[in-house]
Amino acid sequence: MNTTDxxxxxxxxxxxxxxxxEVLDAALxxxxxxxxxxxxxxxxxxxxxxxxxxxxxxxxxxxxLLEGLxxxxxxxxxxxxxxxxxxxxxxxxxVLSMVLTMLAGRFGDPKVxxxxxxxxxxxxxxxxxxEMYRREVLDxxxxxxxxxxxxxxxxxxxxxxxxxxxxRSIIGPLMLHVAMAEIFGITPEGGLxxxxxxxxxxxxxxxxxxxxxxxxxxxAS
Amino acid sequence: MNTTDxxxxxxxxxxxxxxxxEVLDAALxxxxxxxxxxxxxxxxxxxxxxxxxxxxxxxxxxxxLLEGLxxxxxxxxxxxxxxxxxxxxxxxxxVLSMVLTMLAGRFGDPKVxxxxxxxxxxxxxxxxxxEMYRREVLDxxxxxxxxxxxxxxxxxxxxxxxxxxxxRSIIGPLMLHVAMAEIFGITPEGGLxxxxxxxxxxxxxxxxxxxxxxxxxxxAS
Amino acid sequence: MNTTDxxxxxxxxxxxxxxxxEVLDAALxxxxxxxxxxxxxxxxxxxxxxxxxxxxxxxxxxxxLLEGLxxxxxxxxxxxxxxxxxxxxxxxxxVLSMVLTMLAGRFGDPKVxxxxxxxxxxxxxxxxxxEMYRREVLDxxxxxxxxxxxxxxxxxxxxxxxxxxxxRSIIGPLMLHVAMAEIFGITPEGGLxxxxxxxxxxxxxxxxxxxxxxxxxxxAS
Amino acid sequence: MNTTDxxxxxxxxxxxxxxxxEVLDAALxxxxxxxxxxxxxxxxxxxxxxxxxxxxxxxxxxxxLLEGLxxxxxxxxxxxxxxxxxxxxxxxxxVLSMVLTMLAGRFGDPKVxxxxxxxxxxxxxxxxxxEMYRREVLDxxxxxxxxxxxxxxxxxxxxxxxxxxxxRSIIGPLMLHVAMAEIFGITPEGGLxxxxxxxxxxxxxxxxxxxxxxxxxxxAS
DNA sequence: AATGAATGAGGTTTCATTCAT
DNA sequence: TATGAATGAAACCTCATTCAT
Numbered sequence: 001m002n003t004t005d006x007x008x009x010x011x012x013x014x015x016x017x018x019x020x021x022e023v024l025d026a027a028l029x030x031x032x033x034x035x036x037x038x039x040x041x042x043x044x045x046x047x048x049x050x051x052x053x054x055x056x057x058x059x060x061x062x063x064x065l066l067e068g069l070x071x072x073x074x075x076x077x078x079x080x081x082x083x084x085x086x087x088x089x090x091x092x093x094x095v096l097s098m099v100l101t102m103l104a105g106r107f108g109d110p111k112v113x114x115x116x117x118x119x120x121x122x123x124x125x126x127x128x129x130x131e132m133y134r135r136e137v138l139d140x141x142x143x144x145x146x147x148x149x150x151x152x153x154x155x156x157x158x159x160x161x162x163x164x165x166x167x168r169s170i171i172g173p174l175m176l177h178v179a180m181a182e183i184f185g186i187t188p189e190g191g192l193x194x195x196x197x198x199x200x201x202x203x204x205x206x207x208x209x210x211x212x213x214x215x216x217x218x219x220a221s
Numbered sequence: 222m223n224t225t226d227x228x229x230x231x232x233x234x235x236x237x238x239x240x241x242x243e244v245l246d247a248a249l250x251x252x253x254x255x256x257x258x259x260x261x262x263x264x265x266x267x268x269x270x271x272x273x274x275x276x277x278x279x280x281x282x283x284x285x286l287l288e289g290l291x292x293x294x295x296x297x298x299x300x301x302x303x304x305x306x307x308x309x310x311x312x313x314x315x316v317l318s319m320v321l322t323m324l325a326g327r328f329g330d331p332k333v334x335x336x337x338x339x340x341x342x343x344x345x346x347x348x349x350x351x352e353m354y355r356r357e358v359l360d361x362x363x364x365x366x367x368x369x370x371x372x373x374x375x376x377x378x379x380x381x382x383x384x385x386x387x388x389r390s391i392i393g394p395l396m397l398h399v400a401m402a403e404i405f406g407i408t409p410e411g412g413l414x415x416x417x418x419x420x421x422x423x424x425x426x427x428x429x430x431x432x433x434x435x436x437x438x439x440x441a442s
Numbered sequence: 443m444n445t446t447d448x449x450x451x452x453x454x455x456x457x458x459x460x461x462x463x464e465v466l467d468a469a470l471x472x473x474x475x476x477x478x479x480x481x482x483x484x485x486x487x488x489x490x491x492x493x494x495x496x497x498x499x500x501x502x503x504x505x506x507l508l509e510g511l512x513x514x515x516x517x518x519x520x521x522x523x524x525x526x527x528x529x530x531x532x533x534x535x536x537v538l539s540m541v542l543t544m545l546a547g548r549f550g551d552p553k554v555x556x557x558x559x560x561x562x563x564x565x566x567x568x569x570x571x572x573e574m575y576r577r578e579v580l581d582x583x584x585x586x587x588x589x590x591x592x593x594x595x596x597x598x599x600x601x602x603x604x605x606x607x608x609x610r611s612i613i614g615p616l617m618l619h620v621a622m623a624e625i626f627g628i629t630p631e632g633g634l635x636x637x638x639x640x641x642x643x644x645x646x647x648x649x650x651x652x653x654x655x656x657x658x659x660x661x662a663s
Numbered sequence: 664m665n666t667t668d669x670x671x672x673x674x675x676x677x678x679x680x681x682x683x684x685e686v687l688d689a690a691l692x693x694x695x696x697x698x699x700x701x702x703x704x705x706x707x708x709x710x711x712x713x714x715x716x717x718x719x720x721x722x723x724x725x726x727x728l729l730e731g732l733x734x735x736x737x738x739x740x741x742x743x744x745x746x747x748x749x750x751x752x753x754x755x756x757x758v759l760s761m762v763l764t765m766l767a768g769r770f771g772d773p774k775v776x777x778x779x780x781x782x783x784x785x786x787x788x789x790x791x792x793x794e795m796y797r798r799e800v801l802d803x804x805x806x807x808x809x810x811x812x813x814x815x816x817x818x819x820x821x822x823x824x825x826x827x828x829x830x831r832s833i834i835g836p837l838m839l840h841v842a843m844a845e846i847f848g849i850t851p852e853g854g855l856x857x858x859x860x861x862x863x864x865x866x867x868x869x870x871x872x873x874x875x876x877x878x879x880x881x882x883a884s
Numbered sequence: 885a886a887t888g889a890a891t892g893a894g895g896t897t898t899c900a901t902t903c904a905t
Numbered sequence: 906t907a908t909g910a911a912t913g914a915a916a917c918c919t920c921a922t923t924c925a926t
Contacts, residue, residue, distance in 0.1 A: 019906095032345070033345060034345065034346055035256065035257075035258055035342075035343075035345065035346055036256075037256060037258030037259045038258045038346055040898085040899060040900085041899075041900060041901085042899080042900090050907080050908095051907065051908050051909060052900090052901090052908085052909070053901090053902085053903085053907065053908050053909065054906080054907055054908070056900090056901070056902080057906070057907075061900080061901080062899095062900065062901090093430070093431070119404065120341065120342075120400070120404060121256070121341075121342050122256070123404045123405075124253065124254055124255060124256065125255050125256050125259055130404050130405055130406075131405075133405070134405040134406070134407065138401075138405060138407065142407070156432055157431070157432060158430050158431065158432055159424070159425075159428070159429070159430055159431065159432050159433070161421055161424060161425060161430065162417070162421045164409060165398075165409065165417065165418050165421040165422070166421060166425065166430070168394040168395075168397045168398045168401075168418065168422070169394040169421070169422050169425045169426070169430075171393075171397060172389075172392075172393030172394035172395070172396060172397035172398070173389040173390040173393035173394070174389075174393070175393060175396065175397050175400075176389045176392060176393035176396050176397075177386075177389045177393070179341070179396075180359075180389075183340065183341060183344045183351050184344075184351055184352075184354070184355040184359060185355070186355065186359065186363070188385060188386065196383070196386065197386050197389065200382055200383045200386040200387060200390070201386070201389070201390050203380070203382060204380075204382060204387065204390045204426065204429070205390070205425065205429065205430055206429050206430050206431045207380070207428075207429040207431055208380070208425070208426065208427050208428040208429030209314070209379050209380055209382065209387070209390075209426055209427050210314070210378075210379065210380065210427045210428055211377055211378065211379055211380045212380070240889090261915085261916065261917085262916080262917065262918085263916090263917095271890080271891090272890065272891050272892065273891085273892070273917090273918085274890070274891055274892065274918090274919080274920085275889075275890055275891075277917095277918065277919080278888095278889070278890075281918095282917085282918080283916095283917070283918090461910090474787065475787055476787060476788050477698060477699075477700060477784070477785070477787065477788055478698075479698055479700030479701045480700045480788055482894085482895065482896085483895080483896065483897085484895090484896095492911080492912090493911065493912050493913065494896090494897090494912085494913070495897090495898085495899085495911070495912055495913065496910075496911055496912075498896095498897070498898080499909095499910070499911075502897095503896080503897080504895095504896070504897090535872070535873070561846065562783065562784075562842070562846060563698070563783075563784050564698075565846045565847075566695070566696060566697065566698065567697055567698055567701060572846050572847055573847075575847075576847040576848070576849065580843075580847060580849065584849070598874055599873070599874060600872050600873065600874055601866070601867075601870070601871070601872055601873065601874050601875070603863055603866060603867060603872065604859070604863045606851060607840075607851065607859065607860050607863040607864070608863060608867065608872070610835075610836040610837075610839045610840045610843075610860065610864070611832075611836040611863070611864050611867045611868070611872075613835075613839060614831075614834075614835030614836035614837070614838060614839035614840070615831040615832040615835035615836070616831075616835070617835060617838065617839050617842075618831045618834060618835035618838050618839075619828075619831045619835070621783070621838075622801075622831075625782065625783060625786045625793050626786075626793055626794075626796070626797040626801060627793075627797070628797065628801065628805070630827060630828065638825070638828065639828050639831065642824055642825045642828040642829060642832070643828070643831070643832050645822070645824060646822075646824060646829065646832045646868065646871070647832070647867065647871065647872055648871050648872050648873045649822070649870075649871040649873055650822070650867070650868065650869050650870040650871035651756070651821050651822055651824065651829070651832075651868055651869050652756065652820070652821065652822065652869045652870055653819055653820060653821055653822045654822070682885095703919085703920060703921085704920075704921060704922085705920080705921095713886085713887095714886065714887050714888060715887085715888070715921090715922090716886065716887055716888065716889095716922095716923085716924085717885075717886055717887070719921090719922070719923080720885070720886075724921080724922080725921065725922090
């Protein structure tokens with residue numbers, strides 16, 4: 001009938017293709033803020049600038065939003081760091097430095113950490129989610145890093161360590177740093193300062209906490 | 222095994238002083254399994270072997286269970302590792318080894334990890350909880366570790382690192398190891414093997430990933 | 443009779459602007475019948491031809507229904523009798539006769555008496571209600587009647603009485619008549635017969651119970 | 664047996680006979696304060712200085728408390744004013760003055776008004792109560808007053824009025840005075856002043872509101 | 885006679901989902 | 906495509922009542 005929605009033209013549709021993404025954006029924010037169970041569909045709709053009913057045009061249920069969120073997050077991740085990681089030849093410490101520095105930058109961005117946090121929170125309640133994320137992301141990234149470490153060891157760059165377990169020693173500190181800040185507000189003065197953390201961490205990671213034997217005060221001898 | 226029909230008979234259950242603790246136990250399990258919002262009070266009651274109403278005899282609301290849980294968890298934690306940490310004199314690497322080994326043992330126990338996981342999940346929705354936990358636990362433990370590191374640096378045992386940031390490098394790997402196992406089921410073959418993780422991590426933590434400069438082809442054979 | 447399927451069809455019920463009023467009507471009936479505490483929201487909904495949830499679309503809580511009821515009742519009352527009362531000049535007994543006759547007519551209507559009855563019942567539990575009703579209704583009506591009596595006294599129409607206390611003598615009998623009927627089913631044969639009550643009451647109110655001193659057998663002639 | 668009621672002895676029982684009355688006292692207070700439905704049995708027990716379970720030793724249900732209350736209130740009322748009312752010979756105005764003065768005194772006592780208020784509040788929800796009270800109290804008191812009026816008319820003391828309806832004109836003002844004070848806090852300055860109300864009311868009741876015809880400007884001087 | 889721990893039906897309120905427009 | 910009124914299942918919480926001690 002007289003559906004002159006905004007400007008002109010009959011049956012005018014405003015960026016209808018972007019709708020699902022906008023809904024997912026809103027859902028992600030709210031799921032992070034209050035958890036899946038405590039987020040109301042109506043709030044998601046409101047934040048996306050839609051009405052409640054419209055959400056159900058794009059997603060058949062609230063849980064489908066969660067699935068959609070994970071699915072959307074999976075796509076770009078695979079391609080990003082994987083190739084650079086895989087193809088590299090030479091000292092893996094250079095790659096690790098680059099990767100950690102890159103990760104440090106991205107961890108500061110709330111949007112990047114949102115998905116892991118969401119998965120962490122809701123994994124117990126919806127086991128399918130975690131499984132999907134693991135299959136599509138972790139099962140591809142972890143072997144790549146492992147391979148990098150293995151080659152580094154083989155080529156004499158790295159000490160004889162367990163590549164798989166060593167991944168925890170590489171990434172764990174970054175995770176903990178962010179988690180302490182997010183959950184307890186425990187940060188160095190003035191902010192996350194991811195670059196300082198990475199610098200401190202790389203020192204330890206590559207050369208160890210122990211003071212170098214040659215110099216100054218290495219205890220008794 | 223788990224049947225606590227200790228004293229008189231199987232039906233004798235009146236005036237149990239342990240009631241509140243039993244309720245908290247049940248609540249903790251379910252909050253971990255399904256999250257606070259998705260856990261029904263009736264389920265908590267059922268798991269504790271009680272009826273819905275009885276839970277409200279001891280706790281005025283569902284949220285009070287959460288508070289009670291945090292409160293209960295706070296008491297023993299402070300005293301446990303703190304004294305050993307504080308009083309020690311000498312090579313801090315010995316202490317760190319001991320502490321990490323101890324932590325590794327306790328992290329394997331689901332009951333020990335339950336509270337941190339719960340706090341992690343629900344912190345956003347109930348900021349008071351996280352604040353309380355931080356004030357009573359972290360604000361006491363972290364400075365102690367920091368002091369240990371600082372003394373280690375002063376006495377020449379440790380390299381010149383940022384003590385506060387270094388804590389992330391010490392603990393983070395353990396956290397990540399447990400988290401990967403819990404959430405994604407990613408473990409070394411056959412189980413958590415915390416002792417292996419700690420061994421691998423301590424090697425890196427103290428001496429670094431880099432191969433010792435002397436023997437370039439240490440892994441040659 | 444009571445089926446308000448007025449406009450289109452029997453199933454057409456969307457976007458009724460009158461919804462809140464219909465809910466209040468149902469609530470009032472039930473609050474009178476069974477009291478606020480013993481009335482279930484579901485019953486209110488059912489009587490209004492709605493589902494439980496729909497009631498909460500219009501009123502945020504059960505108590506808000508009570509407030510809405512009082513608020514709605516307040517508006518029309520003030521204006522009705524006030525103007526006629528205020529502007530009148532001359533023998534106040536004429537006005538009082540008119541007002542009492544009018545009141546008698548309205549007291550017979552259950553809808554008119556519903557609010558005072560409700561306030562009476564629930565005032566103790568919700569002091570705010572009574573206060574609001576008093577401020578908006580009684581504090582405006584009582585002074586007007588008092589003024590009428592005061593002028594009547596000044597102009598020599600009425601005996602020297604306390605205007606404020608006399609209001610009780612004017613209205614009290616009507617209230618008691620209705621209350622006895624409502625609560626105990628005590629009525630003159632065949633019904634309330636408000637007009638007979640008013641006639642009897644006005645006789646006493648104006649001329650007193652005492653027989654006229656002159657003629658001992660007043661009804662003889 | 665060993666009924667050492669007050670001081671010592673094993674299986675000590677304190678004034679066990681007065682218990683039901685104490686429970687009823689507590690119940691009456693609370694029913695008045697908050698209504699029957701909103702009063703918890705536990706609160707009644709607490710106010711009576713007992714435990715919840717003990718209340719059920721004396722009354723089989725909460726509703727039985729209501730019945731017990733009405734039953735208890737009925738006994739003394741019948742005998743009190745009835746005889747004096749019935750036997751009196753002579754000017755009924757003297758009796759009415761006495762009765763109203765007496766009533767005025769008792770209406771000021773909260774304990775006396777408690778039962779009527781309670782009946783008023785809960786009558787709709789428990790029709791049996793009102794019926795019992797009416798049968799035992801009103802059906803005996805009202806005819807007595809009616810008889811008094813009828814005799815007063817026959818003997819020429821009173822004007823020809825409807826005795827039954829006139830009862831409303833006699834008692835109504837007192838009821839309204841108390842009700843306004845209780846519910847809305849509307850009292851003459853400084854308190855109920857029942858004696859002033861009765862004085863003002865009796866003037867009107869016996870001689871009417873109208874100024875005496877002889878002296879038009881009675882208040883002139 | 886007295887207690888108070890325990891129960892569970894029933895009430896208020898929320899919110900995912902549907903559907904007429 | 907979009908809306909938002911309407912629904913009703915399910916959750917939290919209360920409290921009358923029971924019963925072992």
